[in-house]
Amino acid sequence: MTGVILFGGFVALVVLGIPVIRALACSAIAAFLYAGFGRTSFLVPQQILEGVDAASLLAIPFFIMAGNLMNAAGVSDRIFAFASAVVGRFRGGLAQVNILASLIFSGASGSALADIAGLGTIEIRAMRQRGYNADFSAALTIASSMLGPLIPPSIGLIVYAYLSETSVVRLFLATLLPGLLLAAMMMVNVAWLARRREMPREEPASLREIGSTAIHGIGALVSPAIILGAIFTGVTTATEAGVLACLWTLFLGWLYRSLTLRDIWNAARSTVTATAFIMIIVGFSALVGWLVAIQALPQALADFTLANTDSKFVFIGILSLFLLVIGCFIESVPAKIILVPMLLPVLDKFGVDRIQFGVLLTLALSIGIATPPMGVGLFIASKIANRPIENVAAAILPLMLPLLLLLVMIAYWPALTLWLPTLVMG
Structure with missing residues (x-):
């Protein structure tokens, strides 16, 4: 009970x-x-305070701050300009730009909502001006933003690493291939839709123009390489990489003369608000985890699951569907905090690797930002495009195919997530 x-x-x-x-x-x-x-x-405040007293959680506010500073410093504009010069010439070129820009931005921010709020404004405006359907423009912006939780450094993965006691670096490596594969599948899907719907194409950019946009935005474009390179080479921890991301973005703001003290203040204020929300949830999660352990609920769930099926194949399928449904009603961070302590013992009994599950969980719950009734990304993009939510929700359906296909691949092809971390870290 x-x-x-x-x-x-x-x-x-x-x-x-x-x-x-x-x-x-x-x-x-x-x-x-x-x-x-x-x-x-007295155990209530005690468990809440112990829940947030973890050094690994310091990475969260730093990466949130980095994302806010990047949007304020105009980094998003430079990324979009470069992506437009590279792939804008193809049929549906600005749609491809939308995906490529999100891929680059994700490597520095780690947040889907930061992508929508920052790049989304630029992408949707540009696509509408070039004659793209407004609902499709908003829907694609939401779909491409889901690269944020998969391409490291992902804020959601940092939370999962803390909850599951797994390596943040190993998780970052595990999501790298799925994230790049998702971007490729999205581009193929958009190319097919572009031909069917006869979407416009941009004037081809010359090599000189591509080089010019690359030089103009070189600081923004190398941000992911600097941050991820520092983590993967062991020069910094994930938390220290968050500090590095903030310092690098401040340097870019000074270099581009695009960051004012007011911008920094507003970014800091937004960061404090977002971090407070996450930390309060994490604090209460410690209380939930303690209560769950005391009541032996994970063991009861494991026994119940094993009593009804001993097939790992069936279990993974049911689990994936369950996570998709949960993502429709509960935001990613609170959902992880509620579910992870309960599910880990069951996963261990079925022999599901915790790293693989972390990637599966992150993607399944991220899809929820595009689905009613919660659909935070849906609300933001609809407001930016000034379109009814139900119209944007309908337009995103054909763009869900790559996401669902990747979810199945992650669930039933463990090597997709485990090969790279095993190769690098053993």
Whole structure:
């Protein structure tokens, strides 16, 4: 019954429109009291404080700050200009630019919503001016932004690494190939749609123009290489790489003369707000994790699952569908915090690698930003494009094919996520 109050209560409150933080706090405290711990109420603040007292979580505010600074410093514009010069000449060229720009930006920000809020404004405006359908422009911006959680440094992966006690660097390596593969599949899908719908193409850029945009935006373009190179070579930890990303972006803002003190202040304020939201959830997750462990809920779930199926193939399929549904109702970070402590023992019994599951979980929940009723990305892109949400939601359906195909590949082809980290780290 404790599990029903904890998880059922949380889902019910979210569906009723209660903010995620309040829903998590109310359901956790209600389950805590029902389990008979009312006389030890001091454990609530104790577990919350212990939950956020982790050095690895320091990477989150730094990468959020880096993403905010990049948008304020005009890094997004330079990335878009370079991508347009490289692939704009093809049929549906600006649609391809949308994907390529998101791929580059993701390597420095690690956030889908930062992509939509920053690049999205530029991409949607440019595509509409060139005659692209407004709903399609907004839908593609949402779809391409999902490269953010997959291309390191991903904020969602840092949270998962903390919850599952796995290596952040190993997770970053595990998502690199799936992220690049997703970008390639998106480009192929868009090329097919562009021919069917006769989308416009841009005037071919000369080699001189491509070189000019590359030189103009060289600082922005090498940002992913600097950040990821520092992590993968062991020069910095993930947290130190977040600091490096902030310092590099500040340097770019000074170099481009595009970053004011007001911009830095606004970026810092947005960072504090976003970080506070995440940390409050992480704090309550420690209470949830403690309660789940005390009540032996993971073991009960493992026993129930094994009693109903002993097929790893069936289990992975059901798990993937379950995560897709959860992503429609709960945002990625709180969903991970609720689900990971419960699912890890079951995964271990079925022999599912925690690194593989982390990538699967991240992608499945990320798809939720494009689906009602939560659909945070859907709301942001619809507002930017000034289009009805239901229209954008319908336009994104054909763009979901690469995402769902990659989800199946990750679920049933472990080598896709495990080959690179094993090759590099053993």
